[in-house]
Amino acid sequence: MKNKRYIIVLITALIILLVGILAFNAKNKTYTDYINKVNEEEPLKDDTLIEEEKNLEEDNVLLKDNSIGIPILYYHSVFEDSKKDEVVIDTEKFREQMKYLKDNNYKTLTLDETYNYIKNNEKVPEKSVVITFDDGWIDNYDNAFPILKEFNFKATIFVIADLVDAHHLYLKSDQIKEMSDYGIEFGSHTLNHDNLLDISKEKRKKTLEESKVFLEKITQKPVISIAYPFGVYDQSVLKATNDLGYKLGFTTNKGWVNNKSELLELERVYVNGNAPIEVFKERISNPNYK
Ligand SMILES: [Zn+2]
Structure with missing residues (x-):
């Protein structure tokens, strides 16, 4: 009986640990994905933005007086x-x-x-x-x-x-x-x-x-x-x-x-x-x- 209870506690502990690891990984994976995505997209987005801002500036340079x-x-x-x-x-x-x-x-x-x-x-x-x-x-x-x-x-x-x-x-x-x-x-x-x-x-x-x-x-x-x-x-x-x-x-x-x-x-x-x-x-x- 003692052994059986010990095994149940051990299995429960393992399950909790496993869920914890999975949850951590899942979170990490999402974060890594996010970083990768940002890194992938950011340069493109930046170039477009810079280009757009440049055009906007060129179009909107107004005479002061x-x-x-x-x-x-x-x-x-x-x-x-x-x-x-x-x-x-x-x-x-x-x-x-x-x-x-x-x-x-x-x-x-x-x-x-x-x-x-x-x-x-x-x-x-x-x-x-x-x-x-x-x-x-x-x-x-x-x-x-x-x-x-x-x-x-x-x-x-x-x-x-x-x-x-x-x-x-x-x-x-x-x-x-x-x-x-x-x-x-x-x-x-x-x-x-x-x-x-x-x-x-x-x-x-x-x-x-x-x-x-x-x-x-x-x-x-x-x-x-x-x-x-x-x-x-x-x-x-x-x-x-x-x-x-x-x-x-x-x-x-x-x-x-x-x-x-x-x-x-x-x-x-x-x-x-x-x-x-x-x-x-x-x-x-x-x-x-x-
Ligand atoms: Zn004339």
């Missing part, structure tokens, strides 16, 4: 010009510049974003740029528009209203509508590329007002901007544009826009169509470019 400014580029025609007129840029060269902007994380601003940046110090990405075209040539639709779409860029085209649907080298109203629906913005370049300093007060009002109404009819959107033909204007031109509801006026005065810029006298950055890409790079990275 609007004192440094941003460049507003202006182009005219985009096509292969055998005469190599400097106001014309080759399509491939234009594409090279747009690709450079894309590859270097530049963001293109709308007119509203530009307005709010200058007027209200609203934050914009550090690498912001505004793209504009003067005159409204048909090659803006044929050659520039596909490239802007390719890079998902915003831009504004300043149109000479009387030439729309009237000249074979000029934009047609259905092309303006199509681009506007896509998100390209349109501004006035007067009715007939008028020198605003050379015409009567009445004619000035007419050309500023009718060109605006004309574009609003086509696009069904408010027209808030004008580029002064030949880049010329004076105080009475500024008063007239302001009275007619224009919020932004684009000049050919050299430089970046910043908090000192007048909304109706915005500076722009010109790039000679024959200049090498280095000139372009300098003008969009250095507010005090030569």
Whole structure:
């Protein structure tokens, strides 16, 4: 009897020990598994996170204030010009510049974003740029528009209203509508590329007002901007544009826009169509470019 009881106690003790060991092992196994899993997954997770954070940073580097400014580029025609007129840029060269902007994380601003940046110090990405075209040539639709779409860029085209649907080298109203629906913005370049300093007060009002109404009819959107033909204007031109509801006026005065810029006298950055890409790079990275 004594032996039997001893054996029962021994077996019970063994069972308890066994369960204990199993339980310990099971716990250990789970923990080891967990560590292994973490070690296996962590580097991958880290890389992805770092990459994501990097992208987030690059996308969200905002200018602290609007004192440094941003460049507003202006182009005219985009096509292969055998005469190599400097106001014309080759399509491939234009594409090279747009690709450079894309590859270097530049963001293109709308007119509203530009307005709010200058007027209200609203934050914009550090690498912001505004793209504009003067005159409204048909090659803006044929050659520039596909490239802007390719890079998902915003831009504004300043149109000479009387030439729309009237000249074979000029934009047609259905092309303006199509681009506007896509998100390209349109501004006035007067009715007939008028020198605003050379015409009567009445004619000035007419050309500023009718060109605006004309574009609003086509696009069904408010027209808030004008580029002064030949880049010329004076105080009475500024008063007239302001009275007619224009919020932004684009000049050919050299430089970046910043908090000192007048909304109706915005500076722009010109790039000679024959200049090498280095000139372009300098003008969009250095507010005090030569
Ligand atoms: Zn012009």
